[in-house]
Amino acid sequence: MIKENPLVVSVGECGLDYNRNFSTKKQQRYAFREQVKLACELQMPLFLHEREAHKDLLEILDDVTAENLTLPPIVVHCFTGTEEEALTYISRGYFIGFTGTICKRDRGAHLRDLLPKIPLERIMIETDAPFMNFKKGRKSSEPIDVVDVARKIGQVLAIPFEEVAGTTFKTTSSFFRLD
Numbered sequence: 388m389i390k391e392n393p394l395v396v397s398v399g400e401c402g403l404d405y406n407r408n409f410s411t412k413k414q415q416r417y418a419f420r421e422q423v424k425l426a427c428e429l430q431m432p433l434f435l436h437e438r439e440a441h442k443d444l445l446e447i448l449d450d451v452t453a454e455n456l457t458l459p460p461i462v463v464h465c466f467t468g469t470e471e472e473a474l475t476y477i478s479r480g481y482f483i484g485f486t487g488t489i490c491k492r493d494r495g496a497h498l499r500d501l502l503p504k505i506p507l508e509r510i511m512i513e514t515d516a517p518f519m520n521f522k523k524g525r526k527s528s529e530p531i532d533v534v535d536v537a538r539k540i541g542q543v544l545a546i547p548f549e550e551v552a553g554t555t556f557k558t559t560s561s562f563f564r565l566d
């Protein structure tokens with residue numbers, strides 16, 4: 388049923404957030420495991436949220452794989468973790484989503500440092516609007532601010548804005564099977 392609805396392109400966002408802990412860790416792990424299984428059964432891309440829960444997230448993905456289920460394509464969105472965590476996700480074939488945090492002077496510094504180590508083809512850009520505000524004088528972000536994210540990535544990698552926009556658009560379209 389879900390699969391027949393053309394508006395449904397992904398399972399998520401889902402994942403683990405040990406920073407906010409809106410539910411207990413145990414509840415989060417239970418729900419996440421079931422959502423990953425659903426994505427495997429439907430073979431729909433997984434849109435993941437992970438905050439301070441890198442190890443547990445990988446463990447659940449590995450557990451599900453051990454049950455003989457095949458993981459669909461995975462993107463870890465709104466990435467704010469460490470370089471090691473980013474490279475682990477990349478080595479597993481996952482994609483990484485960057486928001487406007489990458490534009491922030493202090494909070495984005497470590498993301499700009501790790502950016503050159505990630506293939507451009509594995510990057511997606513987003514705003515997480517209305518959250519993750521990063522533009523001066525505004526309390527929230529807007530979808531159009533994704534242009535600033537692309538521009539910043541181009542600056543850091545010293546490549547044209549058009550190349551970042553084109554490549555990330557292609558990646559996103561094929562990841563969510565929009566083409």
Ligand SMILES: [Zn+2]
Pocket residue numbers: 400435436437464465
């Ligand atoms: Zn999220």
